Amino acid sequence: MSGKAEDASGGRGDDPPGPPARSLRPGYKGQWLALLALTVAVTAGLMALALPAALLLGPMLAGIALALGGGTIRLGRVPYILAQAVVGCLIARAATPDVLPALARHWHLFSAVILAGIAASAAIGWQLSRLGIMPGTTGIWGTSPGGAAAMVVMADAWGADARLVAFMQYLRVLCVALAATLVARFAAPAAAVAQVQAAVVWFPGPTAGWAAAAGLILLGAVVGLGTRLSAGAMLAPMLAGAFLRLSGTVEIDLPPWLLAVSYAGIGWRVGLGFTRSVAAYAARTLPAILAAIGALIAFCGGLSWLLARATGMDALTAYLAASPGGMDSVAVIAAASPGVDFAFVMTMQTLRFFLVVLLAPPMARFLAGRAAKHSGPGRDSGTP
Numbered sequence: 001m002s003g004k005a006e007d008a009s010g011g012r013g014d015d016p017p018g019p020p021a022r023s024l025r026p027g028y029k030g031q032w033l034a035l036l037a038l039t040v041a042v043t044a045g046l047m048a049l050a051l052p053a054a055l056l057l058g059p060m061l062a063g064i065a066l067a068l069g070g071g072t073i074r075l076g077r078v079p080y081i082l083a084q085a086v087v088g089c090l091i092a093r094a095a096t097p098d099v100l101p102a103l104a105r106h107w108h109l110f111s112a113v114i115l116a117g118i119a120a121s122a123a124i125g126w127q128l129s130r131l132g133i134m135p136g137t138t139g140i141w142g143t144s145p146g147g148a149a150a151m152v153v154m155a156d157a158w159g160a161d162a163r164l165v166a167f168m169q170y171l172r173v174l175c176v177a178l179a180a181t182l183v184a185r186f187a188a189p190a191a192a193v194a195q196v197q198a199a200v201v202w203f204p205g206p207t208a209g210w211a212a213a214a215g216l217i218l219l220g221a222v223v224g225l226g227t228r229l230s231a232g233a234m235l236a237p238m239l240a241g242a243f244l245r246l247s248g249t250v251e252i253d254l255p256p257w258l259l260a261v262s263y264a265g266i267g268w269r270v271g272l273g274f275t276r277s278v279a280a281y282a283a284r285t286l287p288a289i290l291a292a293i294g295a296l297i298a299f300c301g302g303l304s305w306l307l308a309r310a311t312g313m314d315a316l317t318a319y320l321a322a323s324p325g326g327m328d329s330v331a332v333i334a335a336a337s338p339g340v341d342f343a344f345v346m347t348m349q350t351l352r353f354f355l356v357v358l359l360a361p362p363m364a365r366f367l368a369g370r371a372a373k374h375s376g377p378g379r380d381s382g383t384p
Contacts, residue, residue, distance in 0.1 A: 045058075212251065320340060
């Protein structure tokens with residue numbers, strides 16, 4: 001399937017917008033400078049608020065603002081593919097040998113809880129598509145419980161509307177982080193997030209892990225540019241890197257500045273594709289999206305209760321382990337909460353992350369077909 005995304009009106013995500021607003025008539029160079037300045041300002045503001053995923057949300061919001069103001073610039077295919085490859089390395093880096101002992105001991109619990117959460121998200125996404133609330137497979141991708149950046153990349157590659165998927169995914173990240181904060185007895189993870197952000201060394205010295213990351217990024221670029229494999233630029237380094245990491249062969253180091261640039265590329269790709277009609281469509285569907293996110297959080301909360309009852313572990317560890325996504329935020333909260341089994345939480349979150357990424361494409365295809373049959377002709381187009 002083409003890597004171009006369908007918008008909420010059934011058109012392609014790369015279609016040129018209408019005439020640019022007079023205020024943004026300057027050439028492409030001026031627009032890029034404006035986008036860069038706006039990105040820095042918005043991202044700095046989000047980081048000051050200690051919001052999760054600020055490095056991706058900031059560029060995306062800046063891109064949306066520029067696009068809605070009449071901007072005409074678009075991110076090229078090559079930098080977007082390189083950004084996908086970096087995300088693939090980021091996912092692979094989460095697969096550490098440390099997860100294997102915990103996985104061997106609790107594989108049946110991990111499998112049951114994770115697959116139940118994925119099934120619930122699929123059912124909610126299917127309803128959004130069947131009822132025509134979201135176009136095509138957008139609702140299915142948007143409710144996937146984890147890997148927000150990966151879901152946006154894969155949804156774009158498989159023909160869903162990446163803009164609405166991003167809107168749903170990052171709203172879920174924020175809601176999950178808020179819910180986890182409240183469940184953690186008002187542990188105020190924002191302070192921990194701020195400490196983590198302040199401790200980041202943006203330009204560290206070179207390490208051996210840089211060479212491994214460079215090789216995997218090159219692999220992703222070759223697959224992405226040389227094949228028609230959907231999301232291949234992300235999947236190839238993800239799978240190869242995960243194998244190397246689990247075998248203990250290599251370390252994968254990604255300098256923070258590279259992650260920031262890659263997040264900016266993905267955020268700009270999504271944000272610059274927004275139109276006024278897509279923004280209005282997202283606003284109209286906000287109540288339904290919030291209801292879907294709330295249902296998913298409540299379902300996973302129920303799973304955590306069962307997990308705690310079955311194993312005798314503390315309730316907070318079970319809740320964070322079963323939390324539907326926001327792995328970075330969950331890690332910060334778990335690390336800042338006394339008594340939480342951090343290894344158990346992160347092993348389960350990592351396994352869910354990989355399963356969501358691997359199962360999402362076949363699940364989306366299957367559920368989209370069933371949604372189309374139940375909704376009747378024309379109901380899955382998502383025409384506002």
